[in-house]
Amino acid sequence: MDAALQSRAHQLATEFASQATTVEELNELMRLMLKSGLERMLNTEMDVHLGRRPGAQATTSSPPAPAGDGRRSPNRRNGRSKKTVQGDLGEVTLATPRDRDGTFEPQLIEKHQRRVPGFDEKILALYAKGMTTRDIQEIVRELYGVDVSATLVSAITEDLDAEVTAWRTRPLSAVWPIVYFDGITVHVRGANGRVSQHTIYVALGVNLEGHKELLGLWLGESEGAKFWLSCLTDLKNRGLRDIFVACIDGLSGFADAIRAAYPQTSVQLCIVHLVRAALRYVSTEDSKLVARDLKKIYQAATVLEAEAALEEFAQVWDAKYPTIAKQWRAKWSDIVTLFDFPPPIRKVIYTTNAIESVNSVIRKFTRNRKIYPNEESALKLVFMAIREAAKKWTMPIHHWKQALNHFAVLYEDRLPKLTN
Numbered sequence: 001m002d003a004a005l006q007s008r009a010h011q012l013a014t015e016f017a018s019q020a021t022t023v024e025e026l027n028e029l030m031r032l033m034l035k036s037g038l039e040r041m042l043n044t045e046m047d048v049h050l051g052r053r054p055g056a057q058a059t060t061s062s063p064p065a066p067a068g069d070g071r072r073s074p075n076r077r078n079g080r081s082k083k084t085v086q087g088d089l090g091e092v093t094l095a096t097p098r099d100r101d102g103t104f105e106p107q108l109i110e111k112h113q114r115r116v117p118g119f120d121e122k123i124l125a126l127y128a129k130g131m132t133t134r135d136i137q138e139i140v141r142e143l144y145g146v147d148v149s150a151t152l153v154s155a156i157t158e159d160l161d162a163e164v165t166a167w168r169t170r171p172l173s174a175v176w177p178i179v180y181f182d183g184i185t186v187h188v189r190g191a192n193g194r195v196s197q198h199t200i201y202v203a204l205g206v207n208l209e210g211h212k213e214l215l216g217l218w219l220g221e222s223e224g225a226k227f228w229l230s231c232l233t234d235l236k237n238r239g240l241r242d243i244f245v246a247c248i249d250g251l252s253g254f255a256d257a258i259r260a261a262y263p264q265t266s267v268q269l270c271i272v273h274l275v276r277a278a279l280r281y282v283s284t285e286d287s288k289l290v291a292r293d294l295k296k297i298y299q300a301a302t303v304l305e306a307e308a309a310l311e312e313f314a315q316v317w318d319a320k321y322p323t324i325a326k327q328w329r330a331k332w333s334d335i336v337t338l339f340d341f342p343p344p345i346r347k348v349i350y351t352t353n354a355i356e357s358v359n360s361v362i363r364k365f366t367r368n369r370k371i372y373p374n375e376e377s378a379l380k381l382v383f384m385a386i387r388e389a390a391k392k393w394t395m396p397i398h399h400w401k402q403a404l405n406h407f408a409v410l411y412e413d414r415l416p417k418l419t420n
Contacts, residue, residue, distance in 0.1 A: 039095055042106055046097040049104050050075060075101045161376070164383050172215060174241040175416055177407050178206040178348060179215065180355035181248045184362055186382075188219075188372045195371055196221060200362070200382055201231055204355045208416070210396025210404065212354060214386050215240070219375050225253030225260075232261035242414055244407060245337070245345075247352050249273040255334055264414070268337040270352040271298045278324045290317060290324070297328070298350065303339045341410070344402030354397060361389040 080095040098104065105111065133153045183199040190196060203215040216238075218231045228251070242265075246258050249270045258267050275294050282290045293313045300306040310332075314325035328335060338346045362385050372378040408415055 042094070043097055045106050046077065046099065046104055049099065050077070075099050075103065160380055160384065164380050167383065168217065168379075169238065172205075172235065172238045172240045173207060174239055175244075175414065176205040176207060176215070176240060176242070177244045177404070177411075177415075179243045179246050180204045180206075180352045181246060181251070181254065182352055182355045182359060183251060184359050186372060186378050187370065188375055188378055191374075198375070198378065200378065201228075202355060202358060202362075203231070203235065204358055206348075206354070206397055206400075208404070210400030212390075212393045212397065214358070214390065217379055217382060217386075219379055225257045228254045228257035229260060232257055236261060244411055244414070245341075245349050247349050247355075249352050250277075250331070266337045266340065267334050268349045269331055269334045270350075271335070271338075272351040272353065274328065274331070274335065278321075278327070281321050281323050286320070290321070293317070294324075298335070298338070300339075303336050306336060306339060342406050344399050345406050347399045348397065348403050358386065358389065361385055 076099065078098045078100040080097050082093055083096050084091050084093045096106065133150045136153050137150065181201070181203055183201045186198050186200055187195050188198045198219055198221050201218045201220065203217075205213050205215045207213060216231065216235060218227075218234070220227050243258075243262050245266045245268055246262070247268050247270060248254050248258075250273060255267045255269075258265055275291060278294060279287050279290065293309075293316065297306050297309040297313060300309050310325060310328060318325055338350050341349070362382055364385075372381070
């Protein structure tokens, strides 16, 4: 909006404030202004359609009817028809212009369209927040004074199906330096009416510019190498050919699946998850000391120093907490991957916090949904939640430039040439 329009908007606001004494009166004035504005824009569309605007050409697609003297009469206006549409300010009744030939197809408020543009998006935003159909009906009635049926809400949300399918099957870039994998538990009602625990698996990639992008969503009742291999095969079929580092939180069988699908990929277990898992065995009074000694392991400069720190940890704590060192030794090959990289890359891959933030968004948006009626509903809602969250992913991840410089050296033969 330019300065002149802003100035005029302030003038109108002043006039409205002097004439309205209640919020409802103010809303009524806004509805009248919306009605006037929409009708003027529809009339402008009609003028363009009839070729009556400077530089406009008539867009009539059918030949005009012949006049009484044998000459063809030009298309012209033919009155107006009433149409009630729903919007943020409630219901607005519009006088929509008609033309004699019946060829006018308005674009602002299309034929058979009963909602002002943007209204559907508000319904979808409420749905994405995890609200039920009944919640949405009540909120829309309270906020906008509009009664929307459950059928309408369902119709609006069902339009997402094609979008979700297109998104889940879209092609991917061939190379992603880092991909984080994780899962979040939901409860889904099956075809037999039985509610069972499912896991939505999430793949979050970091592209060559350092920006995050959700690569895929999959829903399964059980995890394991076979299931994860099907997810990775889906990524490959969509064009993802190479991952430099895959960051995971210890999901069962996943490291093996990654090595089968992407043999050149390094697997890094999330250190933060490992520490949290270790502290489950530790009493409150010892937790700070154990966390301090574990930090000496993963913050060591080299693998040799890390191994020495692990042995020292075992000598100090095995008598009291023998499980911790045993578990770290069992997963050691996927813990020490980070020591293959310089510090700028270690800062990026040692934790799956990037995807944990995505999962927190999903939990926030889905906490009102205790049970999903089917698998499609669960995937659709999670997709909408992530679509909302992705609007904030405008900046590269921290330390990306330094990490990219090292990737360019370490993976010179696998890194595509960057273009400005």
